[in-house]
Amino acid sequence: MRKISALILLFLFQQISFAQKTALLAKALIDGTGKVIANPVVIIDSNKIIAVTNKENIPKGAIIINLGDYTLLPGLIDMHVHPNLTTDDYQVDHLRGSSASKALMGLKNVQDLLAAGWTTLRVAGDGDVGYANIEIRKAINKGMFVGPHIYGAAHYISVTGGGGDINFLSYEQKIIADGLIADGPDEIRKAVRNEIKYGSDWIKLLVTGAFMTAGDNPNNVHFSAEELKAAVEEAARRDVPVMAHAHAAEGIKMAVKAGVRTIEHGSFIDEEAMDLMIQKGTWLIPTFSIHLYFDEKLDGNASLQKAIEIGRKTKESMYTNMRQAFKKGVKFGLGTDDVGWPPNYSAREFGEYVKLGMTPMQAIQCATKVNAEILKKENEIGTIEVGKLADIIAVKGDPLKDISELQRVKFVMIGGKVVKNEK
Numbered sequence: 001m002r003k004i005s006a007l008i009l010l011f012l013f014q015q016i017s018f019a020q021k022t023a024l025l026a027k028a029l030i031d032g033t034g035k036v037i038a039n040p041v042v043i044i045d046s047n048k049i050i051a052v053t054n055k056e057n058i059p060k061g062a063i064i065i066n067l068g069d070y071t072l073l074p075g076l077i078d079m080h081v082h083p084n085l086t087t088d089d090y091q092v093d094h095l096r097g098s099s100a101s102k103a104l105m106g107l108k109n110v111q112d113l114l115a116a117g118w119t120t121l122r123v124a125g126d127g128d129v130g131y132a133n134i135e136i137r138k139a140i141n142k143g144m145f146v147g148p149h150i151y152g153a154a155h156y157i158s159v160t161g162g163g164g165d166i167n168f169l170s171y172e173q174k175i176i177a178d179g180l181i182a183d184g185p186d187e188i189r190k191a192v193r194n195e196i197k198y199g200s201d202w203i204k205l206l207v208t209g210a211f212m213t214a215g216d217n218p219n220n221v222h223f224s225a226e227e228l229k230a231a232v233e234e235a236a237r238r239d240v241p242v243m244a245h246a247h248a249a250e251g252i253k254m255a256v257k258a259g260v261r262t263i264e265h266g267s268f269i270d271e272e273a274m275d276l277m278i279q280k281g282t283w284l285i286p287t288f289s290i291h292l293y294f295d296e297k298l299d300g301n302a303s304l305q306k307a308i309e310i311g312r313k314t315k316e317s318m319y320t321n322m323r324q325a326f327k328k329g330v331k332f333g334l335g336t337d338d339v340g341w342p343p344n345y346s347a348r349e350f351g352e353y354v355k356l357g358m359t360p361m362q363a364i365q366c367a368t369k370v371n372a373e374i375l376k377k378e379n380e381i382g383t384i385e386v387g388k389l390a391d392i393i394a395v396k397g398d399p400l401k402d403i404s405e406l407q408r409v410k411f412v413m414i415g416g417k418v419v420k421n422e423k
């Protein structure tokens with residue numbers, strides 16, 4: 001009996017000490033820190049990167065994945081996604097779908113995004129009465145499904161009649177809106193507490209009106225300063241950061257003053273708001289992709305006509321504002337506002353950053369190193385360095401020469417596991 005247990009122990013020991021390592025070879029490595037390394041060899045042991053080296057140092061017996069003339073990059077991070085939303089019939093689709101159906105749809109969406117190179121997502125609240133996106137995260141983290149790392153908010157918190165409310169039905173209709181409706185500091189505190197109780201690790205506030213919702217105006221500020229203060233204070237007590245959807249300049253200023261960590265969209269930002277963001281270190285996440293997508297692909301979509309029209313009318317001034325914000329020194333993260341488009345579309349965001357005056361390297365760093373810092377996960381993700389999770393993607397060409405290469409990700413590894421390998 002003792003002999004058998006000793007043998008089992010020896011076997012287990014061998015399994016642990018001789019667990020196979022993986023060596024990933026390519027033509028170039030953009031490591032996320034700003035460096036480009038030629039002929040890199042990345043050594044992975046289980047889920048982590050243990051060395052970034054060269055061919056001489058490949059451990060004996062390692063599994064070799066040779067990606068030839070491909071370029072390796074850190075897995076991409078999208079700071080603004082909505083896996084439970086659709087563009088087919090926005091808000092009415094919310095009423096049609098149960099939370100269970102949204103969980104299934106959302107799981108498919110996040111898996112498709114992973115295959116497109118997005119290894120980490122921050123959900124900017126979702127249109128769901130339940131907590132579908134939290135359930136998706138739990139199932140992935142338990143190992144039931146392969147999927148990206150997910151952070152974020154279960155819901156977007158909105159005032160009555162705001163961007164998270166349904167404003168096109170008669171008052172007799174008692175429905176539950178896509179957003180979480182809260183009015184006054186007390187209700188907002190309770191909403192924040194509920195979000196955290198059921199798994200949100202970010203709070204999402206719709207501080208101003210929105211482009212997409214019927215019956216509200218993105219130029220209006222919806223939350224009072226008192227309500228914003230209550231939300232941020234309550235979240236901070238639990239060490240949970242706040243992201244603020246804000247188009248109107250006044251809403252941006254109020255949110256920044258209240259202490260939010262990121263401003264989402266920021267379309268009508270003015271110089272005073274830029275200065276305030278620089279002073280407070282608040283990040284800006286402009287989400288160009290959603291405007292591009294609506295403009296290019298959804299013309300004639302009745303439920304989104306308002307968003308398409310406002311988007312077209314304000315496009316020029318929005319780009320001018322963003323260019324100025326970047327030039328002035330406002331910190332940019334990167335998010336797309338993905339509402340369920342073909343997953344490769346999300347990488348359109350990079351090209352728009354380059355149009356603002358960023359180098360391709362800076363744009364890539366926004367979606368990797370910088371986004372990891374915003375998430376406070378810079379010790380785990382965002383760069384290809386020793387000790388980080390092996391979240392690594394590859395593209396065929398050189399994204400520093402053609403940033404659109406990021407729309408054609410050929411190889412994806414998450415936590416050391418290969419989920420896509422196209423030759």
Ligand SMILES: [Zn+2]
Pocket residue numbers: 080082124337
């Ligand atoms: Zn959004």
